[in-house]
Amino acid sequence: MADELFMNRKGISKIFEALCSTVILLIVISVFSQLTAPSNPYSFQAEAELRKLGYNVLQQMAIKGGIDNVFFNETTGELNEDWGLKVKIALQNILPKGLFFNLTVYNATIQDDHVVLQLLDENYPYISNFVRKFEESTAVGTTYIYTTKNIAGKVRILVFYLNLIRGESYG
Amino acid sequence: MRATGKKSRGQFIIITAFFIAIIMLSILPRVYFLGLQYRYIQYEPFKEIADNVNSDFERVLERSLSIASLKYNETFHETNATYADLMARSAAHDLISKWVSTVVKAYAGHGLQIELISYGNLTNIEWFELTANSTIKEKIRLNLTSYGLYGCERLVSVEFRVAVDESSITILDSTITLNFTATKENREPVTTLTESSLRILYFANDSTWKEANITSLSYYGLGVYEVSFSVGDDYDGKFRMYIIDDRKIMVINEVITST
Numbered sequence: 001m002a003d004e005l006f007m008n009r010k011g012i013s014k015i016f017e018a019l020c021s022t023v024i025l026l027i028v029i030s031v032f033s034q035l036t037a038p039s040n041p042y043s044f045q046a047e048a049e050l051r052k053l054g055y056n057v058l059q060q061m062a063i064k065g066g067i068d069n070v071f072f073n074e075t076t077g078e079l080n081e082d083w084g085l086k087v088k089i090a091l092q093n094i095l096p097k098g099l100f101f102n103l104t105v106y107n108a109t110i111q112d113d114h115v116v117l118q119l120l121d122e123n124y125p126y127i128s129n130f131v132r133k134f135e136e137s138t139a140v141g142t143t144y145i146y147t148t149k150n151i152a153g154k155v156r157i158l159v160f161y162l163n164l165i166r167g168e169s170y171g
Numbered sequence: 172m173r174a175t176g177k178k179s180r181g182q183f184i185i186i187t188a189f190f191i192a193i194i195m196l197s198i199l200p201r202v203y204f205l206g207l208q209y210r211y212i213q214y215e216p217f218k219e220i221a222d223n224v225n226s227d228f229e230r231v232l233e234r235s236l237s238i239a240s241l242k243y244n245e246t247f248h249e250t251n252a253t254y255a256d257l258m259a260r261s262a263a264h265d266l267i268s269k270w271v272s273t274v275v276k277a278y279a280g281h282g283l284q285i286e287l288i289s290y291g292n293l294t295n296i297e298w299f300e301l302t303a304n305s306t307i308k309e310k311i312r313l314n315l316t317s318y319g320l321y322g323c324e325r326l327v328s329v330e331f332r333v334a335v336d337e338s339s340i341t342i343l344d345s346t347i348t349l350n351f352t353a354t355k356e357n358r359e360p361v362t363t364l365t366e367s368s369l370r371i372l373y374f375a376n377d378s379t380w381k382e383a384n385i386t387s388l389s390y391y392g393l394g395v396y397e398v399s400f401s402v403g404d405d406y407d408g409k410f411r412m413y414i415i416d417d418r419k420i421m422v423i424n425e426v427i428t429s430t
Contacts, residue, residue: 017182017184017185018184020185020188021184021185021187021188022188024185024188024189024192025188025191025192027192028191028192028195028196029195031196031199032195032196032198032199032202035199035202035203035206051216051219052219055216055219055222055223059222059223059226062226108269108270108272108273108276110269114272115269115272115273115276117273117276117277142216142219143220143223143277143278144223145223145224145227145273145274145277146227146230147227147230147231147234147270148234149234149418149419150234150237150238150241150419153238153241155234155237155238155266157231157269157270157273159273159277
């Protein structure tokens with residue numbers, strides 16, 4: 001009887017030991033897997049691609065003279081009224097479908113011996129194909145500088161901020 | 172004795188589990204830091220920024236030379252060429268300074284530093300000869316401290332040059348025909364000149380400059396053009412060709428012929 005009781009206790013203690021070991025290993029494995037989970041390669045690659053795409057789009061517009069032709073009147077050098085609409089159409093055609101953009105264009109002006117970036121046109125504070133609020137934290141931003149041609153004695157230094165975001169980021 | 176042996180074998184399981192746990196935990200920091208390192212070596216846009224700054228620097232030099240050459244033409248007087256030169260250089264310098272401030276401000280978060288190195292005078296305008304040229308030359312050195320990029324240098328030179336071939340000048344009645352060669356930096360031919368790029372004034376007997384009538388402009392390739400224009404009976408042996416290329420950079424050639 002006493003022997004049977006001893007054997008039972010021993011069995012329980014062995015089960016207890018096994019349980020303790022399992023718990024220790026499970027805790028360590030779960031911590032290990034949490035901390036060593038690989039970074040999502042898709043998200044990194046996607047960000048790099050968007051950044052390159054944004055830069056290439058603006059670079060192509062600049063090289064082909066699109067910025068001067070679309071933004072400004074060829075003879076007076078004044079800003080065209082419909083430049084924002086034309087740029088929006090151009091970006092919609094150039095960028096792949098399912099990609100949202102938000103472009104802000106600033107003009108560098110000198111005030112009190114300091115360079116100030118002012119919106120190029122108050123009528124177009126931004127150009128976007130996205131109806132909801134553009135969350136910049138999830139977007140990939142590209143900055144681009146362009147010095148315009150000398151048209152009728154006017155040369156402007158423009159700063160473009162183009163934010164891109166993939167459609168799937170918004171579900 | 173038997174019971175003690177069984178007991179120690181039971182503890183062995185826990186000891187083994189602890190041992191495995193210690194091994195795993197010792198590997199953990201190394202793997203964790205590798206993961207962190209991967210995040211840090213993710214794509215960084217330094218190439219795009221450097222490319223944009225360099226390409227726009229070329230553009231701003233073009234625009235500066237355009238402004239400078241037009242300013243030179245506007246302020247030039249035979250008796251005061253130095254003043255015109257100073258005004259032209261100042262106009263170019265103002266635009267370049269504004270550009271540097273703008274670029275540094277726009278890329279403020281990337282630790283951009285720009286240094287410009289001049290070679291002699293910023294602009295060089297040599298006109299009123301058979302060969303006339305407008306030139307600007309500057310070196311840019313940029314650092315992107317956030318990405319550990321230092322000492323990225325590029326020498327940019329922008330030029331518009333027109334050389335009149337003296338041996339080609341023919342005067343028949345009141346029509347003058349000549350060949351000239353238009354080139355830009357690296358001796359690349361300028362192929363885009365049209366009649367509207369040219370204006371010719373001839374010196375008249377009454378010591379005034381009068382407008383000549385350009386009758387034809389032909390392009391022969393490699394930057395060589397042939398222009399024909401008619402002058403009045405009061406032509407007094409010299410004329411000036413005002414030429415502006417598609418970058419709005421100007422040169423003026425002065426040609427003296429026998430009357």
